[in-house]
Structure formats: structure tokens, C-alpha cells
Amino acid sequence: MTAATLDFPTTNKPAKVTGSRLALHHPSHAGTVSLRAELTDRDGNTLIESIEHAYAITE
Structure with a gap:
């Protein structure tokens, strides 16, 4: 799963990954x-990675 959040x-x-x-x-x-x-x-090994406040959106 890949996800994004605006209120971490x-x-x-x-999020869609292609x-x-x-x-x-x-x-x-x-x-x-x-x-x-x-x-x-395939062997069941798992990685979970989070990047808090990866980038900013401005108006």
C-alpha cells in the first residue's frame, strides 16, 4: 500500500502507483x-516507510 496524508x-x-x-x-x-x-x-519480508511533511503545497 502507498498512501499520502495532509494531516499526519x-x-x-x-495513492495509485504505476x-x-x-x-x-x-x-x-x-x-x-x-x-x-x-x-x-514474495518471502513475506515487510518494509514500512514514512516521510513526515515530505513537501508543502502552497495556494
Whole structure:
């Protein structure tokens, strides 16, 4: 799962990943975006990575 949130850590909204591209839909108001990815390989090994306040949106 890949997700983005505008009110970290309250709400994670799924983000679409296609190949190496991530598609996000941003709201019209300013704020910061945090990202979270959960990856699992074929052997069941899991990685969870979060980047708090990854970038800012301005009006």
C-alpha cells in the first residue's frame, strides 16, 4: 500500500502507483503532504516507510 496524508498521522489516503510513478490528488488548500509506503516481498519480508511533511503545497 502507498498512501499520502495532509494531516499526519490522522488520515492516510491510498495513492495509485504505476511502475515507478505515484499519482496523488491534492486539495485546494495549502499544507504539507506526508507519504507512507508498505511493501512486502514474495518471502513475506515487510518494509514500512514514512516521510513526515515530505513537501508543502502552497495556494
